[in-house]
Amino acid sequence: MDLITCSDAVLKGIGWLEPFAKGRNARQLSLETIYVLKKLGSNLAQDFVHEISSSDFWDEDTVSELITDDSHKLWFLKELGLKDNPNFLAALDELLKKQTIEGCIDSNELSHSGPLRVLVATKPNMESLARALNYWLRNWKAYSNDYWSDTLAVGVLALTELDYERYKDNIREQIDSLKNVQHQDGTWGHLGKSEKPSCFNIEPTVYALWAISRVDGIEDPVAQNGLRWLKNEQQENGSWGDHYFYTSLALIGLLAMGEGPKIPSELVDNKILRLQQDIERYSPLFCNTSPLYEEGLHVKSLHDKISIMLHKARNEIRIASPFIDIFYEEIINLKRENQNLCIKIITRPKREAEGTRERIAKNVIDLLNIASEGNVVQSELVHARMVIIDDQEVIVSSADLTRDQLFDEFNAGIWTSEKRTVKQAIDFFENLFQLEKKK
Numbered sequence: 001m002d003l004i005t006c007s008d009a010v011l012k013g014i015g016w017l018e019p020f021a022k023g024r025n026a027r028q029l030s031l032e033t034i035y036v037l038k039k040l041g042s043n044l045a046q047d048f049v050h051e052i053s054s055s056d057f058w059d060e061d062t063v064s065e066l067i068t069d070d071s072h073k074l075w076f077l078k079e080l081g082l083k084d085n086p087n088f089l090a091a092l093d094e095l096l097k098k099q100t101i102e103g104c105i106d107s108n109e110l111s112h113s114g115p116l117r118v119l120v121a122t123k124p125n126m127e128s129l130a131r132a133l134n135y136w137l138r139n140w141k142a143y144s145n146d147y148w149s150d151t152l153a154v155g156v157l158a159l160t161e162l163d164y165e166r167y168k169d170n171i172r173e174q175i176d177s178l179k180n181v182q183h184q185d186g187t188w189g190h191l192g193k194s195e196k197p198s199c200f201n202i203e204p205t206v207y208a209l210w211a212i213s214r215v216d217g218i219e220d221p222v223a224q225n226g227l228r229w230l231k232n233e234q235q236e237n238g239s240w241g242d243h244y245f246y247t248s249l250a251l252i253g254l255l256a257m258g259e260g261p262k263i264p265s266e267l268v269d270n271k272i273l274r275l276q277q278d279i280e281r282y283s284p285l286f287c288n289t290s291p292l293y294e295e296g297l298h299v300k301s302l303h304d305k306i307s308i309m310l311h312k313a314r315n316e317i318r319i320a321s322p323f324i325d326i327f328y329e330e331i332i333n334l335k336r337e338n339q340n341l342c343i344k345i346i347t348r349p350k351r352e353a354e355g356t357r358e359r360i361a362k363n364v365i366d367l368l369n370i371a372s373e374g375n376v377v378q379s380e381l382v383h384a385r386m387v388i389i390d391d392q393e394v395i396v397s398s399a400d401l402t403r404d405q406l407f408d409e410f411n412a413g414i415w416t417s418e419k420r421t422v423k424q425a426i427d428f429f430e431n432l433f434q435l436e437k438k439k
Contacts, residue, residue, distance in 0.1 A: 005262035012238030058087040072114030103131030113155035153207035186229030206253035318388040343372035377436040
């Protein structure tokens with residue numbers, strides 16, 4: 001990473017930290033140090049990450065520190081790329097065992113909000129997160145004082161990382177409370193006796209700056225007051241307190257406040273453009289069949305979207321539909337044009353077909369089975385209606401692939417190309433397909 005555009009404070013700080021870290025092992029440093037080295041593109045970071053990924057790093061003392069003393073460090077491990085590491089997952093499971101019925105997960109540092117942020121990063125769809133979140137929303141005011149300011153700040157960060165829009169009112173209330181406990185000198189934290197009183201305030205101040213800058217921007221007066229204090233505490237040699245931990249924390253604070261590498265405006269514009277394109281590409285689309293809609297206009301966007309999807313298939317078409325009596329000609333033609341196209345279909349047994357198009361529906365099963373080279377399975381258990389194209393897009397709806405349901409009845413569905421959702425749909429489909437195929 002090009003550090004030329006960093007502030008002088010960041011350049012001096014990393015200039016002190018890198019030589020200090022060189023020649024040491026991961027146990028002699030903090031995870032915050034390894035994290036900031038990686039953020040600033042240090043060549044040392046890769047070796048440290050490799051070291052903490054190995055089983056040798058995860059002895060009993062390390063796990064105990066992560067679970068009992070400072071579980072928030074698991075968040076840094078996840079950011080360092082260890083989210084699938086078996087030792088990390090085992091430590092996470094141990095952390096979850098500490099959760100109370102009320103949802104609280106306590107640790108010595110950052111109390112409940114540290115584990116909450118870890119769950120947001122690693123278990124976003126689990127009940128354990130929902131319980132931890134509800135506990136925080138009910139009890140955060142207990143941390144709205146100078147002693148617990150870092151706990152409050154991490155709680156704000158967790159909410160922004162979970163769903164900013166959904167929890168924006170909670171975030172606003174908590175940020176205002178955090179601002180209210182800033183000291184006159186720009187710091188946060190409990191003022192007590194220490195050999196190095198300035199270092200005593202670095203951690204809560206950094207987390208407060210991290211949270212406030214994310215919510216109210218780096219130009220916020222309260223954040224700027226904290227930034228001035230933080231930069232004034234840097235020593236001539238570039239460190240904070242001649243200590244790797246405090247220096248790493250301070251650098252995290254400076255990065256949060258925009259003191260790190262700058263991006264040229266042209267790249268920013270390009271990133272915004274790409275982001276807008278991604279939003280358009282991955283935004284879910286509502287499709288429907290409405291025989292009567294807006295003073296008589298017949299809507300058949302569900303049918304039309306499925307047709308478009310089928311003709312974009314390059315490698316594989318997966319269809320789950322209890323009954324099918326349309327689109328079969330298109331599917332057969334697509335297979336003729338592309339012999340490598342894999343077609344898999346799950347439908348109900350032929351004997352269950354009924355209605356005015358019963359004969360067509362029964363014949364369609366045979367025709368599609370021939371075209372798909374035997375990849376039509378008949379399942380009495382299938383109730384889902386979905387079309388999956390390659391590993392790129394899926395539509396899930398209330399409609400069978402029949403004329404009645406795609407033209408004459410009111411049905412609706414959602415289309416998406418969001419990668420994780422498509423993957424989950426494929427996994428669901430393949431599980432049922434393989435079960436029926438084995439029969």
